[in-house]
Amino acid sequence: MDVILLIGRILFAALFLGSALGHLTKSKEMGGYAASRGVPFAVPATFASGVLILLGGLSVLLGLWGDLGSILLVVFLVPTAVLMHGFWKETDPMSRQMEMISFNKDMALAGAALAFYWVFAHDPGLTLTKALF
Structure with a gap:
């Protein structure tokens, strides 16, 4: 099961590491949006x-205080869902649908991050440190 957990962490973290690269290298363009x-x-x-x-993302991937890393991702995801994907504000049906999909994706990822939090706090598996919390 440890290998499955590790594969899940890699797949989960890859999304955030790629997104972080965009946020850090294209801050001005993304900031405009x-x-x-x-x-x-x-x-x-x-x-x-x-x-x-x-x-x-690095924390979850590497298992360095993965519980803290999971919470950092929740702190990013929930406000992002609300601030950036307010589907309830959209009047165009296509825009509303796209924003609802993005909102739901962010909230589902927040749920996954909370599940990783539990894993790191209760059954660390393949980690380099013990849980911080």
Whole structure:
């Protein structure tokens, strides 16, 4: 089962590591989109969220305080779902559907991050450190 957990961590973390790269290297462009969605201090917020998901993704991947990394990802995902994917604000049916899909994806990923939190806190498996919490 440890190998399956490791494969799951790799697949899960890969999404965030790739996204972090975009947030950190294209902060201005991504910040412009975030500003259009009403995010205050959009460019610095984009860069900061890149750091957050880089740290969270690496933590989950490597098993270095994976419980903390999981919580960092939840801290990113839930506000992102609400601020960036407010499907309830959309009037165009296609836009509403796309934002609802993105909202649900972020919330499902937050649920997965919470499940990883539990795993790291109760059954660390293939980790380099014990749980922080």
